Amino acid sequence: MYDLLVVGAGNMGSALAVGMGNAEGGPKSIAILDHTLNKAQAVAARLPQGRALTELESADVYLLAVKPHHIRNVVKELPAGAKVISVAAGIRLAQLNSWLVKGGAIVRAMPNTACEIGQGVTAVCATAGSEDLAARAQEWFRLVGEVFLVPEKQFDVVSALSGSGPAYVFLLLEAMQEAGITLGLPAAMALDLARATVRGAGLLSQARQDDPRAMRLAVTSPGGMTAEAIAVFEKLRFRHQVLTAVRAAAERSQELSALAED
Ligand SMILES: NC(=O)C1=CN([C@@H]2O[C@H](COP(=O)(O)OP(=O)(O)OC[C@H]3O[C@@H](n4cnc5c(N)ncnc54)[C@H](OP(=O)(O)O)[C@@H]3O)[C@@H](O)[C@H]2O)C=CC1
Ligand SMILES: O=C(O)[C@@H]1CCC=N1
Structure with missing residues (x-):
């Protein structure tokens, strides 16, 4: 089982995987999944222990970095009880919760691409009952920049300021x-x-x-x-x-x- 499976090897998924995977104290084993194997392989090659995937596999935490209109389909495929961190712009905790098959923990985050070099800014919020995952997410995002705990109602503005x-x-x-x-x-x-x-x-x-x-x-x-x-x-x-x-x-x-x- 991987410590972290990043879904989406695009701009943000690759920045986070590379930033976290190369930082001291970050997730040890990281898998990166994309429709396009080449994209996943390019990211995995920049990690000390990276694995490129084209199908979902079992992981302790799933970090979803696909476009907002793709995320519902990805969440629906996750196993029951999955621990999920979503960085998708606009997508609410309640939406993620309603799409999860069963239970699990959910964190919403808004990073920016400077995470790739450890100079990012990430806002984090979580559903009640997801405190352990929220603590882990803050720890990992802190490896790639500053972290702010932000109430979800401020997420649209925060995303427009530091995400964009x-x-x-x-x-x-x-x-x-x-x-x-x-x-x-x-x-x-x-x-x-x-x-x-x-x-x-x-x-x-x-x-x-x-x-x-x-x-x-x-x-x-x-x-x-x-x-x-x-x-x-x-x-x-x-x-x-x-x-x-x-x-x-x-x-x-x-x-x-x-x-x-x-
Ligand atoms: N870019 C940024 O600066 C920031 C982005 N975000 C958020 O991060 C998310 C990703 O954005 P960004 O990295 O720019 O987008 P990209 O399009 O660069 O990356 C998304 C990647 O995910 C792939 N993908 C889509 N669906 C699946 C799936 N079901 N399984 C596997 N791979 C899939 C896409 O493939 P394909 O192209 O073939 O569909 C693409 O390679 C968005 O939700 C965005 O809101 C948040 C903060 C900052
Ligand atoms: O433009 C977007 O929608 C994403 C979210 C923040 C930065 N890029």
Whole structure:
């Protein structure tokens, strides 16, 4: 029996399997299951004790990393009493519970892809009676980043903030690179500069634990060049754009829950 069987060798399943499987104190034996054997094999090859599967086998814990509209079928195939961790966006604990054949323990988690390098953020909640599994899930997710216990009613917003969040940062990277290119820099140099800047700003913010506004003001010399850029962002209502975008993602999380019932 495997300690952990990850279903879905896509972006999130592979990030979690690789991150947890290579961390000290993580699940010892990990199997990864995907429709496409090649995908599962590619992940298993990056694990100290990984096994690629195309059919379900017995495991202590099943971590489900398939798309929200596929998850009901996967849950229905799990054995009675299965211990399940789902990372599917929008899918509620009550839905997972109703699809399980019989009993079992259920944890819902919302990680992000930075788990692959141990720098993820994961929100966790669980059904009553699943405390042991919730403790184990927190332990494993802590191996690949920070963990927050979050009431389920906040999951849509949390998912829209930290689950989707890396994509917003990558969009900023793309936009910074494109601006550099348009204003005359070579593409590779523009990307290197943007990437190093995002990394440094993230690390500085983490190291200082300061209010981001104060950190922004420390860069923005009165009458200097940054002030010109910030004034443009404010005029274009950047904050409003971020709020509208995060709200759209949170609303989509609610829709995904409803669609999974169809
Ligand atoms: N990507 C992210 O950043 C995050 C994703 N999530 C959640 O993680 C889940 C997976 O997302 P993501 O990794 O991006 O999706 P992917 O499409 O990259 O990965 C899902 C994988 O699961 C496979 N699959 C589907 N059904 C089955 C099945 N019954 N048995 C075995 N394998 C199956 C898919 O195969 P095929 O393509 O052939 O269908 C695919 O390879 C989603 O529910 C998402 O909401 C959560 C947090 C962040
Ligand atoms: O876009 C999605 O639906 C998934 C969930 C959070 C990040 N990716």
